[in-house]
Amino acid sequence: MMKDIKILGPGCARCKTTEEMVKAEAAKLGIDVTVEKITDYEAIAQFGIVSTPGIVIDGKVVHAGGLPKADDLHRWLRT
Amino acid sequence: MTSHTVPLKRSPGIWLGGIVIAVAAWFALYRQLQPFSRWAVAHMPVAPGGALASSIEFFVYDTPKVLMLLTIVVFAMGVVRSFFSPERTRAILAGRREGLGNVAAAGLGIFTPFCSCSAVPLFVGFVSAGVPLGVTFSFLIAAPMINEVALGLLFALVGWRVALTYLAFGLTIAIVSGWIIGRLHLEGWLQPWVRNIRASAVELQPEDMNWVDRFEAGWEAVKEIVGKVWYWIIAGIAVGAFIHGYVPAALLARIMGADAWWSVPAAVLVGIPMYSNAAGIIPVVEALLGKGAALGTVLAFMMSVIALSFPEMIILRKVLSVKLIAVFIAVVASGILAVGFLFNLLFS
Numbered sequence: 001m002m003k004d005i006k007i008l009g010p011g012c013a014r015c016k017t018t019e020e021m022v023k024a025e026a027a028k029l030g031i032d033v034t035v036e037k038i039t040d041y042e043a044i045a046q047f048g049i050v051s052t053p054g055i056v057i058d059g060k061v062v063h064a065g066g067l068p069k070a071d072d073l074h075r076w077l078r079t
Numbered sequence: 080m081t082s083h084t085v086p087l088k089r090s091p092g093i094w095l096g097g098i099v100i101a102v103a104a105w106f107a108l109y110r111q112l113q114p115f116s117r118w119a120v121a122h123m124p125v126a127p128g129g130a131l132a133s134s135i136e137f138f139v140y141d142t143p144k145v146l147m148l149l150t151i152v153v154f155a156m157g158v159v160r161s162f163f164s165p166e167r168t169r170a171i172l173a174g175r176r177e178g179l180g181n182v183a184a185a186g187l188g189i190f191t192p193f194c195s196c197s198a199v200p201l202f203v204g205f206v207s208a209g210v211p212l213g214v215t216f217s218f219l220i221a222a223p224m225i226n227e228v229a230l231g232l233l234f235a236l237v238g239w240r241v242a243l244t245y246l247a248f249g250l251t252i253a254i255v256s257g258w259i260i261g262r263l264h265l266e267g268w269l270q271p272w273v274r275n276i277r278a279s280a281v282e283l284q285p286e287d288m289n290w291v292d293r294f295e296a297g298w299e300a301v302k303e304i305v306g307k308v309w310y311w312i313i314a315g316i317a318v319g320a321f322i323h324g325y326v327p328a329a330l331l332a333r334i335m336g337a338d339a340w341w342s343v344p345a346a347v348l349v350g351i352p353m354y355s356n357a358a359g360i361i362p363v364v365e366a367l368l369g370k371g372a373a374l375g376t377v378l379a380f381m382m383s384v385i386a387l388s389f390p391e392m393i394i395l396r397k398v399l400s401v402k403l404i405a406v407f408i409a410v411v412a413s414g415i416l417a418v419g420f421l422f423n424l425l426f427s
Contacts, residue, residue, distance in 0.1 A: 010199070041199050041397055045276050050165040050204035065165060 003033045003077065008044045008054035011037075014067055015053040022055065025073045033077075094294045102151075109147055116140035134324025141316045141362055145232065146309065149358060150301055152231030156190075157300025159227075161293040163190045165201055172210045172218070177261045180214040185253035188221025189230075189246075198391060202398050206269070207276045213261015220411055221253035224386035228304065229357035236365045244422070245378060252382075252414035259410055268403040304358075311359030319366035328370045335372035337426075342376045343419035347412055350383025357385045375422025382415045 005022055009015030019035060026033040038044055047056060051065030055076070062076045116139040125132045168187045172180060198219070205215040225246060234242035266274065288296075322331075335342050360381050367377050392404055399407070 041203065042272050042276070044200055045203040045207060045273075048204070048207075050169050050201050052200050 001032070003031060004058050005033050005035045006038050006056040007035065008038045008047055008049060008056065008064075009052040010041065010044070011039050012052070018053040018055065018067060021068060021070070021073060022077075025070070025077055029074070029077055031077055089291050091289075091291055094291055098294070105147060105151060109144070112140055112144050112147075130324040132324075134320045137323040137366070138316055138320040141319065141365075142313065145236070145312055145316060145358075145362060146305070148232060148235045149228065149308070149312065150305055152228055152235070153301050153304045154297040156227045156231065157297035158293045160190055160300070161288060161296040163187065165191055165204070168218070169205055169208055169210060172205065172214055173208045175210070175214055177211055177213050177258060180211060181217040181254045181257045181261070184210075184214045184217035184257065185221040185225075185250050188218045188253060189225045189227055189250075191218075191222065198394055199397055202395070203273055203276060206273060211261055212266055212269075213257045213259075215257075216260045216407065217253050217257025220256055220386060221250065223357075223388075223391070224253065224382055225249040226357035226385060229361060229381075229385065232358060232361040233364070236361060237368060241368075241374065241378075245381075248378070248418045248422075249382065252411065252418065256410045256414050260406065263406065265403055265406065268400045268406075270398050270400065273398050308358045312362065315359035315362040319362035322363070322366040322370060326370060331367070331370045331372050335367065335376045337373040337375070337423045339376075340420075342373070343379050343416055343423065346376050346380035346419065347383040347415050350380050351387045351408075351412070352389060353384045360384055373423045374426045375419040375424075378422060379415050379419030382418070383412070386411060386415070 003026070005026075007015060007019045007022065009018070015037070019037060022033070023035060038047075044052065044054070047054060047061055049061060049064040053063075053067075054061060054065075055063040055068060057076055063072070068076075116136050119139050120132050120136045121127065123132075123135065125135065168191045171187065172184055175183060202215060202219065205218065206212060210218075230242055230246060233245060333339065335346070364377055364381055367380075368374065387408060392408070395404060395407075
């Protein structure tokens with residue numbers, strides 16, 4: 001099944017790294033994903049997060065602030 | 080989970096042992112720095128005791144010293160910071176009244192991880208969750224100005240008295256400036272879209288962190304911060320070395336001494352367009368103080384460089400009107416001026 005993933009962040013270095021980490025982990029697990037980057041501040045704020053980068057999976061905010069941990073990514077993508 | 084499934088990297092014992100060994104090696108190496116810099120300069124083809132020798136010695140001694148101090152300070156702060164997150168800070172501050180809220184915001188500003196690229200989401204996230212504007216500003220002033228890394232370096236290089244007074248006055252400025260901005264009721268000067276956002280604060284699952292996670296967070300902080308600021312520090316030390324060797328104490332006393340009243344506003348004005356990482360400015364502060372510059376003037380310069388920076392203003396322009404940014408700069412600059420004058424009065 002397809003997962004819909006959004007990366008929230010104004011385009012800082014960490015946001016790009018986060019995007020790459022998500023894509024790499026999804027490819028490793030063999031999960032189909034669509035990754036969309038949200039860079040508009042207003043849109044980011046609508047998700048209610050305070051720090052970036054944030055990760056939204058199927059409409060649910062799972063992470064905010066700093067790079068995600070590999071273990072966590074694995075868990076979020078599998079469930 | 081049984082013990083044999085824990086990888087070596089994740090074992091608390093290994094981490095603790097590693098930290099003890101690293102700290103011991105750190106101290107052994109640190110004690111050799113001064114003799115080494117003397118020895119190195121004595122073997123260079125420069126006149127002993129001259130301005131050049133003195134500059135080179137400052138540079139050769141300070142570079143490893145500051146980098147070593149920075150590493151240990153950043154590691155410790157990375158561990159401390161793992162107890163704070165912007166989301167948690169917002170939950171604490173939401174619905175607080177002004178006054179006590181300003182104090183809490185300034186205090187949390189010291190430790191909550193903050194970088195200028197997330198200033199906007201942070202600002203919007205705070206205001207939309209019902210944190211009063213003045214309280215948000217107290218946080219926004221304290222977070223960059225009372226930089227915990229700068230504080231740690233100041234403590235190690237210049238002494239605890241200067242570090243403590245810097246902390247006390249930085250907090251005071253953040254609290255009072257935020258309170259004033261709150262009293263002015265400038266909510267109408269936000270960009271319209273910010274006022275209209277009513278996002279519900281997201282509840283993230285609290286992260287389960289054990290001590291190994293916190294040590295890892297400290298180590299991540301070292302890799303990230305030291306990796307990012309080392310060239311600022313080298314530049315700062317080079318400027319400091321030049322001041323140490325070549326700037327006559329008499330000249331510096333005349334332009335940055337306690338008697339030159341205009342030096343405080345001049346230091347603030349010069350500092351606004353300058354942008355340096357907080358860690359890079361400390362070696363300059365060290366050299367200036369060593370040459371007899373007045374403490375108030377030097378601190379005013381340092382606070383101005385760190386707290387009022389153009390790149391941050393440009394980022395904040397997305398959420399604040401120009402009028403509100405002007406008020407922000409004016410209030411904070413006045414606070415820094417007051418601190419500078421007061422310090423020169425107290426310590427001269």
